[in-house]
Amino acid sequence: AQSVTQPDIHITVSEGASLELRCNYSYGATPYLFWYVQSPGQGLQLLLKYFSGDTLVQGIKGFEAEFKRSQSSFNLRKPSVHWSDAAEYFCAVGADNYGQNFVFGPGTRLSVLP
């Protein structure tokens, strides 16, 4: 069965510092991988996705993620964090980008210090 782990429940960084959020997955075939962001009281917004091709993918809001098959990882990075990036971040894995077989990780809450 597919699964997603996000080892860090809560991360605090200073504004302007770099950020890396970890995501590890278990999946039997080549996965579709996603990162979503959830601001307080809001739904989930897609940051970026990986299906195939270049293993470094660029997303919105200056985020990027790297797919590493050998490590079953899809870590999210940002070189310089802004206060508005404070939110909950979810990694997800699926067999495609639209079906019922999405599995979400438990989420990582990001706090940003001024």
Add this chain to the structure above:
Amino acid sequence: DAEITQSPRHKITETGRQVTLACHQTWNHNNMFWYRQDLGHGLRLIHYSYGVHDTNKGEVSDGYSVSRSNTEDLPLTLESAASSQTSVYFCASSDSNYGYTFGSGTRLTVV
């Protein structure tokens, strides 16, 4: 602009009552989903539908039901609300081109 809306945004209900949460989308997506979000669990799938009159159980479907009479709506019904169903509920729709779109959520408290 196309959107997906959930109502109500917040609801408090008593144990044993029937509750229905609404989800309406104007994306014309065939696929619609209901998830619940609980601390430490991320989002877990309750029910999903791939089209009118099609409904399927997800990972945590016990105590919930859905019906799909048109493309736009997928209401979620809690037959007899329990305290364990206190949660934030998200509706989503999808297609192969755009992927998933999520609503803003309904916070349900069962007292």
